[in-house]
Amino acid sequence: MLPVIIIVAVVVVLALTTFTVGRVRSRRGGRDVVAPPEAPISRPITPSARPTAPGVEPGAAVEAGDLAPLAEAPVESAPEAPPLAPPEVPVKARLRDRLGRTRAAFAGYVRGIAGRKVDQSTWDDLEEALLLADVGLETTSHLLGAVQARAKEFKVTDADEVVALLRTEIEALLEQSGVDRTLREVPGEVNVWMFVGVNGVGKTTTIGKLAAQQIAEGRSVVLAAGDTFRAAAAEQLGLWADKTGATIVRGQADGDPGAVVFDAMSAATSRHVDLLLVDTAGRLHTKQNLMAELEKLKRIIDRTEGALKEVLLVIDATTGQNGLQQAKQFAEAVDVSGIVLTKLDGTAKGGIVLAIQAELGLPVKLVGVGEQLGDLIEFDPREFASALFEE
Amino acid sequence: MFESLSERFEGIFSRLSKRGRISPADVEEVGSELRRALLAADVNARVARAFVDRVKERAVGAEVHQALNPAQQVLKIVNDELVTMLGGETGKITMSSKPPTIVLLAGLQGSGKTTHAAKLARHLKSQGLQPMLVGADLQRLAAVEQLRTLAERVDVPFFSEASDPVTVATKSLAEAARLGRNVVIIDTAGRLQIDDDLMDELQHLRDTVHPHNTLLVIDAMIGQQAVDVAEEFNRRIGLDGVIITKIDGDARGGAALSVKEVVGKPILFAGTGEKLDEFEVFHPDRMASRILGMGDLMTLIEKAEATFDTQQKERAEEILRDGSFTLEDFLGQLQQVRKMGPLQQVIGMMPGLPKELKGVEVDDREVVRIEAIIQSMTAAERMKPEIINGSRRNRIAMGSGTSTNEVNKLLKQFKEMQNMMKSMGAMGKVMQRAGKKNKKKNKGKGAARPAAGLPAGVDLSKLGDLSGLDLSKLGFEPPKR
Numbered sequence: 001m002l003p004v005i006i007i008v009a010v011v012v013v014l015a016l017t018t019f020t021v022g023r024v025r026s027r028r029g030g031r032d033v034v035a036p037p038e039a040p041i042s043r044p045i046t047p048s049a050r051p052t053a054p055g056v057e058p059g060a061a062v063e064a065g066d067l068a069p070l071a072e073a074p075v076e077s078a079p080e081a082p083p084l085a086p087p088e089v090p091v092k093a094r095l096r097d098r099l100g101r102t103r104a105a106f107a108g109y110v111r112g113i114a115g116r117k118v119d120q121s122t123w124d125d126l127e128e129a130l131l132l133a134d135v136g137l138e139t140t141s142h143l144l145g146a147v148q149a150r151a152k153e154f155k156v157t158d159a160d161e162v163v164a165l166l167r168t169e170i171e172a173l174l175e176q177s178g179v180d181r182t183l184r185e186v187p188g189e190v191n192v193w194m195f196v197g198v199n200g201v202g203k204t205t206t207i208g209k210l211a212a213q214q215i216a217e218g219r220s221v222v223l224a225a226g227d228t229f230r231a232a233a234a235e236q237l238g239l240w241a242d243k244t245g246a247t248i249v250r251g252q253a254d255g256d257p258g259a260v261v262f263d264a265m266s267a268a269t270s271r272h273v274d275l276l277l278v279d280t281a282g283r284l285h286t287k288q289n290l291m292a293e294l295e296k297l298k299r300i301i302d303r304t305e306g307a308l309k310e311v312l313l314v315i316d317a318t319t320g321q322n323g324l325q326q327a328k329q330f331a332e333a334v335d336v337s338g339i340v341l342t343k344l345d346g347t348a349k350g351g352i353v354l355a356i357q358a359e360l361g362l363p364v365k366l367v368g369v370g371e372q373l374g375d376l377i378e379f380d381p382r383e384f385a386s387a388l389f390e391e
Numbered sequence: 392m393f394e395s396l397s398e399r400f401e402g403i404f405s406r407l408s409k410r411g412r413i414s415p416a417d418v419e420e421v422g423s424e425l426r427r428a429l430l431a432a433d434v435n436a437r438v439a440r441a442f443v444d445r446v447k448e449r450a451v452g453a454e455v456h457q458a459l460n461p462a463q464q465v466l467k468i469v470n471d472e473l474v475t476m477l478g479g480e481t482g483k484i485t486m487s488s489k490p491p492t493i494v495l496l497a498g499l500q501g502s503g504k505t506t507h508a509a510k511l512a513r514h515l516k517s518q519g520l521q522p523m524l525v526g527a528d529l530q531r532l533a534a535v536e537q538l539r540t541l542a543e544r545v546d547v548p549f550f551s552e553a554s555d556p557v558t559v560a561t562k563s564l565a566e567a568a569r570l571g572r573n574v575v576i577i578d579t580a581g582r583l584q585i586d587d588d589l590m591d592e593l594q595h596l597r598d599t600v601h602p603h604n605t606l607l608v609i610d611a612m613i614g615q616q617a618v619d620v621a622e623e624f625n626r627r628i629g630l631d632g633v634i635i636t637k638i639d640g641d642a643r644g645g646a647a648l649s650v651k652e653v654v655g656k657p658i659l660f661a662g663t664g665e666k667l668d669e670f671e672v673f674h675p676d677r678m679a680s681r682i683l684g685m686g687d688l689m690t691l692i693e694k695a696e697a698t699f700d701t702q703q704k705e706r707a708e709e710i711l712r713d714g715s716f717t718l719e720d721f722l723g724q725l726q727q728v729r730k731m732g733p734l735q736q737v738i739g740m741m742p743g744l745p746k747e748l749k750g751v752e753v754d755d756r757e758v759v760r761i762e763a764i765i766q767s768m769t770a771a772e773r774m775k776p777e778i779i780n781g782s783r784r785n786r787i788a789m790g791s792g793t794s795t796n797e798v799n800k801l802l803k804q805f806k807e808m809q810n811m812m813k814s815m816g817a818m819g820k821v822m823q824r825a826g827k828k829n830k831k832k833n834k835g836k837g838a839a840r841p842a843a844g845l846p847a848g849v850d851l852s853k854l855g856d857l858s859g860l861d862l863s864k865l866g867f868e869p870p871k872r
Binding site for chain 2: 128131132133134136137198199200201202204205208229230231232233235236238239240253284285286288289316318319320321322323325326343345352371
């Protein structure tokens with residue numbers, strides 16, 4: 001009897017799939033997402049509650065309710081909150097100091113083959129070293145192929161020299177096409193930086209650290225608590241606001257993130273702040289409805305033309321090859337302008353940087369290397385490459 | 392999660408099966424292809440090498456005896472090895488003879504400890520236990536607040552205070568005793584396995600509360616690092632099991648294989664979505680089947696069993712017997728299938744699905760539109776769609792907020808479905824007869840191990856074989872990428 005059900009289910013699903021596929025495609029053809037009366041999705045995407053006229057005028061009166069969250073103290077008491085101290089001035093860490101582990105692991109491998117004559121086992125060892133560093137098969141083959149060609153050309157037989165060639169090759173890969181790694185901003189404007197990524201990569205923490213740094217440099221910062229899904233995500237950002245002296249705009253738990261972003265845009269514009277950092281809920285890049293929600297958030301920001309300066313994809317450095325899929329899907333949905341690579345201090349690898357740069361050309365703009373406020377730093381490809389090889 | 396890996400295996404074996412016999416050179420080729428596939432799936436490089444060697448060894452040995460269908464043989468070997476690799480007893484928390492049973496969750500930052508503490512609490516509660524959640528992550532901002540909120544949502548008591556993790560954990564045990572809770576789930580701060588101070592702290596916590604279950608929470612998207620993480624956590628605090636999270640994404644999840652192989656402790660549970668009920672017992676055999684492109688039929692059957700009521704099952708049988716499939720039935724089935732979870736997931740579990748369908752994105756919201764169309768029809772129209780003429784069509788389109796175009800499309804596809812149902816029905820009858828025959832034949836022999844929970848003789852592989860379906864008839868075109 002059960003198999004019977006399955007057959008019916010198979011057919012229903014099969015037919016449905018064919019039906020929906022056609023529809024999904026036609027929707028991509030330009031029509032808007034029609035919000036169904038009862039959306040059977042994990043998170044309701046409620047249509048934006050308030051009328052949203054394009055272009056919010058500076059100084060425009062905003063509904064009292066909209067800005068109420070600004071005045072509200074975000075949390076009553078949280079046991080882990082540090083006592084309110086004057087905002088700390090972060091001391092920036094250095095990449096090479098924090099890459100101790102990466103360096104040791106990779107250098108250990110390289111040392112293992114040093115001084116030997118080049119043979120097949122040399123190439124095998126280098127391949128395994130790169131693979132274990134999460135560089136991925138394709139990028140590894142690409143790198144080693146280039147090095148092998150060079151080695152042949154220059155008749156290199158010494159393993160040390162092969163390693164030097166590989167290092168040059170990695171540096172070249174990271175430096176390619178003169179990418180701009182600075183975070184874009186125009187003085188005198190409200191600059192919006194939006195943060196996206198899968199769950200648990202460190203978006204909120206990155207925003208907290210960045211807010212601390214930007215405020216220390218004298219900029220005024222508003223934080224938008226666009227993660228209305230995860231329990232206590234807004235509280236978390238609120239604590240960061242307390243810690244750094246930034247202003248926070250929050251909405252209801254399980255509310256519409258679009259409304260939060262809209263309010264934050266109004267608040268940032270009327271207050272003439274320098275920076276608006278938009279936090280978003282973590283979402284797997286495979287969830288189409290959630291990616292559509294993200295597109296919607298971007299559209300809300302884009303109503304103020306030119307305000308959105310950066311869409312930063314936060315990627316956990318421990319991520320394996322799936323990091324590439326993440327980057328591809330997010331880039332397609334919201335036109336990612338750069339990568340923030342977090343938790344690079346813990347990973348003994350960090351090779352995903354090479355794969356992302358090689359296959360997508362998306363520049364890594366910031367690197368998270370620890371839990372301190374100063375542990376969010378610019379990505380320096382040369383330093384990264386040399387840190388891989390120094391002992 | 393493992394879809395890409397299955398595709399690669401399918402690629403290897405489709406080439407193999409074309410050659411007929413397996414040669415040592417073939418074994419080499421399978422080996423290197425297998426290694427590539429495993430590496431691309433984030434299986435640790437060393438684990439992959441060991442795995443490939445084992446498979447090659449067994450493949451060559453098997454070839455001597457019976458080289459009838461080499462592809463199937465290698466497939467079986469790989470499958471067996473995968474099951475062994477992923478195996479161990481799953482879904483079981485070790486219960487202490489003297490309550491409360493203590494569960495300690497540890498792992499890297501962002502792996503999903505807090506969420507899965509709540510999911511685990513919900514799961515255990517549904518099994519009649521009385522769990523309590525303890526927030527010992529005093530590190531990350533608002534982590535305690537997060538767990539407190541989640542505890543409310545799953546309706547279990549919560550304990551935490553602003554002191555230090557060890558004190559929180561110790562006091563929580565007294566609190567559990569006071570409230571008469573028999574399971575205490577302790578959420579800890581995320582930490583890097585190389586952070587000596589925090590690892591010391593965790594060790595101290597373990598030595599103080601002596602958990603009965605120390606579980607590592609690990610993200611399915613993690614890469615080569617998985618091995619280092621698992622090894623170091625195991626060395627420091629002695630792991631009893633693993634919870635793998637975020638397997639609803641498209642990460643190939645090779646890390647799961649690596650962790651299991653290196654630590655030797657079972658993967659107990661898997662997190663399959665953002666919602667608190669998206670949590671299931673980890674099934675090594677099902678996962679291995681999924682890796683090999685055989686779908687996850689057992690999960691599907693279990694879900695179907697849980698969702699379809701008896702009446703609907705009977706009606707389904709009737710449909711297949713006499714081919715009397717109506718739009719009303721379609722609507723009913725549709726709603727049932729939807730109850731089984733997001734369509735995307737259901738499709739992912741479907742065995743032997745045509746390749747074109749595998750990568751297809753399904754938007755559940757579209758289903759609502761289909762439902763709306765059918766619901767805008769009168770009862771007579773649902774029973775006899777032939778009577779729907781131009782003006783009825785217009786009315787249906789208006790009523791459902793769709794276009795006549797969409798109504799037409801649905802009607803046309805429904806017609807095809809009816810035809811398909813008829814041929815399926817014929818197939819079902821053949822299968823049932825074969826099933827009865829086999830039952831007699833197998834009596835006392837114990838041959839042909841039937842899949843658990845299924846009537847003997849039902850050939851799952853045939854059931855899943857949809858290759859006979861003509862997709863183009865349904866107006867299906869493979870998505871252009």
